[in-house]
Amino acid sequence: MTGRIRSSISVGLAVVLCGVAAAAIPAAAHAVQEADDPPWRWSEARVFEAVNRVRAGRDLNPDSWPDGGRVAVLLSFDVDNETVWLRNGDTNVGGLSQGEYGSRVALGRIIDLLDEYGIAASFFGPALSFTLAPHQIDMIQASGRHEIGVHGWIHERNATLPRDEEERLLRMAIERLTELMGERPVGYRAPSWNFSDSTLDLLLEMDFLYDSSLMADDRPYEINQNGEPTGLVELPVDWILDDAPLFNPLGDRYSNPREVLEVYKDEFDVAYEEGTMFLLTMHPHYIGHRSRIVILRELIEHMRTKPGVWFGTHREAVEWVRARAGMP
Numbered sequence: 280m281t282g283r284i285r286s287s288i289s290v291g292l293a294v295v296l297c298g299v300a301a302a303a304i305p306a307a308a309h310a311v312q313e314a315d316d317p318p319w320r321w322s323e324a325r326v327f328e329a330v331n332r333v334r335a336g337r338d339l340n341p342d343s344w345p346d347g348g349r350v351a352v353l354l355s356f357d358v359d360n361e362t363v364w365l366r367n368g369d370t371n372v373g374g375l376s377q378g379e380y381g382s383r384v385a386l387g388r389i390i391d392l393l394d395e396y397g398i399a400a401s402f403f404g405p406a407l408s409f410t411l412a413p414h415q416i417d418m419i420q421a422s423g424r425h426e427i428g429v430h431g432w433i434h435e436r437n438a439t440l441p442r443d444e445e446e447r448l449l450r451m452a453i454e455r456l457t458e459l460m461g462e463r464p465v466g467y468r469a470p471s472w473n474f475s476d477s478t479l480d481l482l483l484e485m486d487f488l489y490d491s492s493l494m495a496d497d498r499p500y501e502i503n504q505n506g507e508p509t510g511l512v513e514l515p516v517d518w519i520l521d522d523a524p525l526f527n528p529l530g531d532r533y534s535n536p537r538e539v540l541e542v543y544k545d546e547f548d549v550a551y552e553e554g555t556m557f558l559l560t561m562h563p564h565y566i567g568h569r570s571r572i573v574i575l576r577e578l579i580e581h582m583r584t585k586p587g588v589w590f591g592t593h594r595e596a597v598e599w600v601r602a603r604a605g606m607p
Contacts, residue, residue: 333479335495336503339512340555341603344596348589350551351596352582353514353558355491356389357468357523358382358404360564361411362434366470378564382412385567390418392572393425396579401593403430403468403491406455416459426592428466428491429453437469442477449481466593468492472516479504482511489597491516491558498555499600510606512597516560520546526565540574544581551585556596 318326344351361378364371393400402419404427409415419425431437432448432455440448457463467482469492479502482490489512490502502511518524519542525534543559550557559578566575582588591599601607 331506332476332504333474333493334503334506335493335513336501336508337604338496338498339500339600339604340498341600343554344589345591345599346589347587349554349585349587350547350589351556352547352588352590353556353593353596354393354398354400354561354590355468355558355593356386356400356402356561356563356566357430358386358402358408358415359430359434359562360404360408362405362408362431363564365407366434366436379412381562381564381567382408382415385563385572386415386418388567388572389561389563389575390421392576392579394422396583396590397424398579398590399424399426399592399595400590401426401428401466401491403428403466404456405431405434405470406452407433409459410455413459420460424592426466426594427456427460427464428468428593429456429464429487430468431470434470436471437478438471438473438475440475442475442481445475445477446481449485453485465489466491466597468516479509479511483509487511489514489593491593497550497553499596501604501606512601512606514556514558514593514596516558520558521560522565522571523560523562526571536571536574540577543574543578547578547582551588557582 321329343349358381359378360381361375363378364374402425404415406429408430409427416427419427429449429452432452435445435448437445437448453464465488467487467490469478469490472492472494474492491514493502493513494515494517495513496515497517498515500513500515502509502513522539524530524532525539526536527533547557561575565571
């Protein structure tokens with residue numbers, strides 16, 4: 280995490296975890312260019328090629344949402360827990376205990392709040408997070424309302440990995456979650472909200488229904504690859520609507536939760552006026568603390584004052600927009 284000093288031992292452990300050594304990771308094709316290849320000398324064709332590799336395609340926002348809803352509210356929780364530290368080989372007890380809070384205390388508070396209002400939500404987690412605390416699966420699945428999606432194996436930085444390593448970890452994550460859940464997950468959220476040059480190909484090869492990692496819109500859209508539609512639906516995210524950067528008291532962007540609540544309300548109100556979508560990303564080990572779960576409750580209460588607000592899972596939203604768009 281930001282502000283932590285990691286020892287050389289921790290760095291060495293990162294090599295062991297998942298077998299990925301930083302020295303073995305080749306520079307990605309989208310990495311910063313060398314000094315002898317500055318981007319201001321690129322041809323326009325090269326710029327277009329780079330930009331069009333993964334691009335927003337057609338707008339998939341429907342005329343209305345299920346139950347005649349005017350706006351879709353998609354609450355999502357990234358169940359990272361200890362993997363925030365483990366992905367860097369950081370095994371300090373204090374950090375891991377902060378991660379454990381997510382599974383031991385916070386997730387229960389979140390589930391209880393959602394149950395109180397009968398709200399469905401989506402949970403994305405690294406497979407190792409659920410492996411360390413498998414009771415989380417039972418908690419999430421108990422109501423029959425919620426969805427669980429893939430969020431990597433150990434919250435690896437997928438955008439830095441060579442294709443074979445990214446593929447190996449993704450297949451491991453799918454296999455483990457399928458084993459724990461009793462069904463195959465259909466949604467993907469990149470561990471660091473970024474794609475490598477291989478990620479989209481892998482998602483298509485592995486038949487994911489949707490992705491929720493990119494930021495090209497406030498509305499659902501179809502992802503294009505090299506100018507061609509892929510059939511993969513994107514439910515876009517944004518750092519404005521993520522609790523992690525703003526709720527970490529050790530971070531340099533920390534904000535008072537009450538001030539963040541006003542941002543969330545404003546974002547929702549405009550989404551309601553536009554008749555589009557409000558997608559919020561949260562993390563149990565942040566939002567599940569007492570002073571934070573209070574603002575989630577207040578946000579839900581604010582949303583419920585308006586008619587025509589539909590709360591659903593990411594999967595339900597994607598199946599709805601696909602059907603309205605005539606996608607198979």
